[in-house]
Amino acid sequence: MPTKAEKQWMNAITQLGCICCHLTGKGQTPAEPHHMLSGGRRLGHLFTIPLCPTHHRSGRNDKEVVSRDQNQRRFEARYGTEKSLLEKTRQMVNAMKARSIREVRPSESQGCGGCIA
Numbered sequence: 001m002p003t004k005a006e007k008q009w010m011n012a013i014t015q016l017g018c019i020c021c022h023l024t025g026k027g028q029t030p031a032e033p034h035h036m037l038s039g040g041r042r043l044g045h046l047f048t049i050p051l052c053p054t055h056h057r058s059g060r061n062d063k064e065v066v067s068r069d070q071n072q073r074r075f076e077a078r079y080g081t082e083k084s085l086l087e088k089t090r091q092m093v094n095a096m097k098a099r100s101i102r103e104v105r106p107s108e109s110q111g112c113g114g115c116i117a
Helices: 004-016 019-023 053-057 072-079 082-104
Strands: 032-035 048-051
Touching (some): 004 048, 004 082, 032 053, 048 053
Antiparallel strands (some): 032 048
């Protein structure tokens, strides 16, 4: 069962959208977590990258898309290693969090709305 931190991570990456679609200019597309493996075993929920169903499990291998499912070498040759995609995903999630924090905070000039000036 995922921990609170793992649930938050997987929620954040699915909100982010497919990392491959972002990198290829297709923008934000619905994503599902892809668990990275080591020796055929999952590394855990914090080692997941967001992939759309096409990049994750379609089995495609053509000029437009390489699916991770059963094509890891070709997938990584086109989009980068899973480790590099995880790092890029972490950067994008951190930037997304920073943006949402800035949007929630009132600007200094506006005050908090409840303060008496």
